[in-house]
Amino acid sequence: MKAVQLKAIREFEIKEIPDPKIFEDDDVLVRIKMVGVCGSDIHYYTTGRIGSQIVEFPFISGHEAAGIVEKVGAKVTKVKPGQRIAIDPAVSCGKCDQCSSGRENTCRELVFMGAPKQKEGALCNYVVLKEHNCFPIGDNITFEQAVLSEPLAIAVYSVDQSKLKPDSNIAILGAGPIGMSVFHVLRTHQVGDIFITDRIDDRLEFSKQLNPKYCGNPNISNVVEEIKNIEPLEMDIVYECSGDPEAYRHAIELLKPGGLFVIVGIPEVDDIAFPIHELRRKEITILNIRRQANSTQKALDYLSSGKINMDKMVTHHFKMEDTNEAFELVSQYKDGVMKAIIIID
Ligand SMILES: [Zn+2]
Ligand SMILES: [Zn+2]
Incomplete structure (x- = not known):
């Protein structure tokens, strides 16, 4: 598959890398369609770090993503192949004291998509996620809106x-x-x-x-x-x-x-x-506030009911090959940019 790798500060490169594979029964293979550029991605791009989280190059960033389910593990029931989904990028363990008290956002074993040394980001064709990270969306929700559900959550x-x-x-x-x-x-x-x-x-x-x-x-x-x-x-x-x-x-x-x-x-x-x-x-x-817990579905409900319309927030679209341009634009707050979205193909 194609992946947009950050190979040095302010330098992306498209590389051909092996497709990720499903290993566990609750894994879901997702074909990514769109990725939003977030302020936290920009920190990695311009400085290579957020606090003690330091990038090791090459690095695939991106966590505001939406796509289509390609393949599911044996025990997955929440989504099926062909379904369009929004993604919660935080993978919690489901077992620790934090998870069992409804605080999966501060899970002791939390891994986050597109965070250094945790989990590869979404700027590529395919990612493997857990079933609980996938949220089916109706036909009335666009991939752009599904991407926006991440900051909205x-x-x-x-x-x-x-x-x-x-x-x-x-x-x-x-x-x-x-x-x-x-x-x-x-x-x-x-x-x-x-x-x-x-x-x-x-x-x-x-x-x-x-x-x-x-x-x-x-x-x-x-x-x-x-x-x-x-x-x-x-x-x-x-x-x-x-x-x-x-x-x-x-x-x-x-x-x-x-x-x-x-x-x-x-x-x-x-x-x-x-x-x-x-x-x-x-x-x-x-x-x-440490990201969010239990709020992705609520955010999607706001968007699908029309109670919240954030469509105007998507100000720019870019192709995968133009990821550098997208990140430069966002990092310099140029051209009235609010949310730039990268289309994955
Ligand atoms: Zn974000
Ligand atoms: Zn946990």
Whole structure:
């Protein structure tokens, strides 16, 4: 099969490699049709790492994927050959203390598709997954939408974990695909005003389709002061979706006493300092989000019912041979890119 391998920082190459094979009874061989480019893939592409997860070249990245079931193991019942599927890229063990308490996202043996030394990524013709990673989709869901269900599932989980109250005032810091997915999910709930910040004006403009109360660029104005002028009682919840250490400070300044700071974005740095006295005096709760658990089907249901429509989020399509171009575009936030998708053939 053809695989797009990262052979050095910022350098992809298409290689012919052996097809993966089914070994276990719950394995599913999937023919990949589309792969979305995610911010975490970009970290590997530009720096070769996320924290202690370090790439060994050559490396196949990609985890936001959709495809068609090609072949199934003897005990598979959830999907059958020919079925179109969305993919949850996290393979949990199903046995450890975390899995047995419904926390498969923090499984002790978790392997993640397209993460270094864990599992090969999706930028290739075929992958072998477990049955529980495969989610059949109806004809009303496109492969693009199936790809978007991966970031959307993270947003669904983030909002579920944050136990919204009606009329909560909320800030979303970072209006990229994850921040916008959180915004879409919040729009299906009754909440107060929603405030958006991002350093890229195109993204702020894009976010206006969901009617935020305010959009601001911290490169241009004092977003904290502006938001507090509009909402003197400050925010009930802040979703940090940018990974930018500066946004962590904004979050703490924006929250009201007793507020909730939800960390969704993945920072490029290893350590971030917190104003500890402000955190303490305001008694702020910090909620970390580790991807998602049990939210893929919910995300697909939102998309298939039309309650959430994120079609406009797919701004660019590329062929496999143009993967380098796709990653350059996304890493430089050029051309108004939100989600770039690579078509696998
Ligand atoms: Zn992702
Ligand atoms: Zn486990």
